[in-house]
Amino acid sequence: KAGVTQTPRYLIKTRGQQVTLSCSPISGHRSVSWYQQTPGQGLQFLFEYFSETQRNKGNFPGRFSGRQFSNSRSEMNVSTLELGDSALYLCASSRTDGTPYEQYFGPGTRLTVT
Amino acid sequence: QKEVEQDPGPLSVPEGAIVSLNCTYSNSAFQYFMWYRQYSRKGPELLMYTYSSGNKEDGRFTAQVDKSSKYISLFIRDSQPSDSATYLCASLSGGYNKLIFGAGTRLAVHP
Numbered sequence: 001k002a003g004v005t006q007t008p009r010y011l012i013k014t015r016g017q018q019v020t021l022s023c024s025p026i027s028g029h030r031s032v033s034w035y036q037q038t039p040g041q042g043l044q045f046l047f048e049y050f051s052e053t054q055r056n057k058g059n060f061p062g063r064f065s066g067r068q069f070s071n072s073r074s075e076m077n078v079s080t081l082e083l084g085d086s087a088l089y090l091c092a093s094s095r096t097d098g099t100p101y102e103q104y105f106g107p108g109t110r111l112t113v114t
Numbered sequence: 115q116k117e118v119e120q121d122p123g124p125l126s127v128p129e130g131a132i133v134s135l136n137c138t139y140s141n142s143a144f145q146y147f148m149w150y151r152q153y154s155r156k157g158p159e160l161l162m163y164t165y166s167s168g169n170k171e172d173g174r175f176t177a178q179v180d181k182s183s184k185y186i187s188l189f190i191r192d193s194q195p196s197d198s199a200t201y202l203c204a205s206l207s208g209g210y211n212k213l214i215f216g217a218g219t220r221l222a223v224h225p
Contacts, residue, residue, distance in 0.1 A: 033211050043215040056212050090157050105157035
């Protein structure tokens with residue numbers, strides 16, 4: 001069974017630009033969550049999507065947004081990039097039809113903002 | 115104060131040692147507790163989870179939760195160099211898959 005895939009794996013952008021990251025969940029998983037990982041703040045929850053609807057959102061500014069498609073694939077977008085947005089962006093998928101909502105992470109997209 | 119606190123280490127032990135990794139949490143509503151392992155340049159990998167208080171064992175790994183003291187532990191028996199990684203504790207916050215992570219403890223097991 002294929003795991004969670006994320007594209008691209010590495011990205012370099014300039015301050016002020018925008019970026020779109022993609023996540024394909026494990027087959028059959030309908031929930032996709034996004035996390036930001038930095039050395040200073042650790043792993044922080046961004047948002048979660050299920051059946052194309054955002055069900056939960058973390059404490060990030062509105063520059064961070066996402067969406068989910070009917071095939072459960074998800075994208076997240078960061079507009080007006082800042083230097084502090086440099087991080088590893090991880091997505092995780094889960095089935096949500098049982099306990100305890102086991103989440104399986106992809107390898108992440110490493111974003112560098114210069 | 116963070117909802118889940120974890121000593122970032124690093125922790126260095128000889129091969130074969132018993133490793134104890136610990137976290138504390140502040141929200142008494144937390145019910146599910148997870149341990150993830152993250153190798154360098156990889157995504158976190160779910161090791162095991164527990165619900166409420168008690169112990170859970172899986173091979174060389176034992177997870178323990180004490181809700182009275184809000185304490186989460188992971189024990190690794192007969193540690194191996196391949197166990198060298200960052201270990202993250204996490205708790206499920208409310209519903210809808212929002213995980214609150216500790217800072218992660220970097221473990222090095224040397225031969």
